[in-house]
Amino acid sequence: MTATPKVLEVTNLHKRYGERVAVEDVTFSVERGEIFGILGRNGAGKTTTVECVGGLRTPDRGDIRVLGLDPQRDRERLRRILGMQLQESSLQDRITAGEALHLFASFYPNPARPEQLLDDLGLTGSANTAYAKLSGGQKQRLSIALALVGNPRLAILDELTTGLDPQARRDTWQLISDIRDRGVTILLVTHFMDEAERLCDRVAVIHDGRIAALDTPAGLTALVATGQVLTFRVARPVTLDGLPGVSDVAVDGEHVTVRGTEEALPAVVAELSRQGLAPLGLRVEQSTLDDAFVQLTAVSASTETATPDAIDGANR
Numbered sequence: 001m002t003a004t005p006k007v008l009e010v011t012n013l014h015k016r017y018g019e020r021v022a023v024e025d026v027t028f029s030v031e032r033g034e035i036f037g038i039l040g041r042n043g044a045g046k047t048t049t050v051e052c053v054g055g056l057r058t059p060d061r062g063d064i065r066v067l068g069l070d071p072q073r074d075r076e077r078l079r080r081i082l083g084m085q086l087q088e089s090s091l092q093d094r095i096t097a098g099e100a101l102h103l104f105a106s107f108y109p110n111p112a113r114p115e116q117l118l119d120d121l122g123l124t125g126s127a128n129t130a131y132a133k134l135s136g137g138q139k140q141r142l143s144i145a146l147a148l149v150g151n152p153r154l155a156i157l158d159e160l161t162t163g164l165d166p167q168a169r170r171d172t173w174q175l176i177s178d179i180r181d182r183g184v185t186i187l188l189v190t191h192f193m194d195e196a197e198r199l200c201d202r203v204a205v206i207h208d209g210r211i212a213a214l215d216t217p218a219g220l221t222a223l224v225a226t227g228q229v230l231t232f233r234v235a236r237p238v239t240l241d242g243l244p245g246v247s248d249v250a251v252d253g254e255h256v257t258v259r260g261t262e263e264a265l266p267a268v269v270a271e272l273s274r275q276g277l278a279p280l281g282l283r284v285e286q287s288t289l290d291d292a293f294v295q296l297t298a299v300s301a302s303t304e305t306a307t308p309d310a311i312d313g314a315n316r
């Protein structure tokens with residue numbers, strides 16, 4: 001049996017800007033057909049990581065292989081198999097969406113058809129609109145189209161849905177799923193939990209330049225989750241400790257908060273009933289990837305003191 005081919009392998013990646021360590025000992029691999037998320041707070045090191053993968057930054061240490069290619073040594077061949085969405089576009093204001101796609105297509109040996117991409121991204125009606133006149137959502141979709149026009153094997157999408165309205169976000173998620181279904185592996189940088197949960201097969205949570213956890217969205221939730229939180233009121237004081245699945249009980253007058261696993265709810269309801277009580281205004285909340293993320297990336301001072309502009313450029 002042959003192992004699933006890796007599209008991307010990042011091993012012990014280190015990158016610093018002057019004194020600031022941006023990425024420290026980051027290791028992960030991405031398999032063919034995966035949507036792999038890199039999730040982290042601002043300044044966690046996500047963009048630096050993917051810029052090293054895309055050959056835009058030179059790592060200080062570590063090894064990167066994109067389908068066997070070294071982004072620094074094999075730039076020309078990498079360009080043909082990797083598509084990268086730029087966080088901020090460098091397009092001229094007057095170029096139209098259609099012209100931009102045709103121009104970028106001309107850089108590749110085997111490009112996608114620009115008209116097809118315009119159609120796929122709902123941009124056909126904007127093909128003749130100057131870049132400066134496109135809406136935020138249209139600019140965003142054009143940047144995705146530009147990342148895909150070379151028919152890449154691996155597409156890196158950074159802050160995919162920042163600034164989009166809820167419907168446009170959902171449309172973009174659907175589009176990304178469709179692109180994956182056509183065989184493109186996707187490395188997705190995001191700080192939106194719902195996006196990671198909805199789209200990603202696996203997620204690396206990066207915190208302070210290091211991988212804090214790497215798992216499926218469900219696996220990450222389970223890793224740190226307390227499970228369920230039950231809140232309700234009771235007519236008189238109760239004792240609920242020691243019930244199956246219950247890890248914590250907080251009673252504040254008539255208000256009760258119970259934390260525990262899925263077993264807690266039936267156990268609590270049965271116990272209240274045994275005591276002749278009912279849980280009034282019962283609410284059950286499930287732990288989410290949000291909770292997991294907050295626990296995995298508790299803020300530390302160093303993340304908050306970034307000074308990127310001072311040394312930008314000198315450290316590529």
Ligand SMILES: Nc1ncnc2c1ncn2[C@@H]1O[C@H](COP(=O)(O)OP(=O)(O)OP(=O)(O)O)[C@@H](O)[C@H]1O
Nearest residue numbers: 017022042043044045046047048306307308311312
């Ligand atoms: N060119 C640069 N020069 C100096 N420091 C930089 C540079 N680029 C990034 N940094 C610093 O490196 C750290 C990681 O930045 P990076 O942009 O990789 O994080 P990020 O997770 O992508 O953040 P965001 O979500 O805000 O885009 C931050 O502390 C940032 O300030």
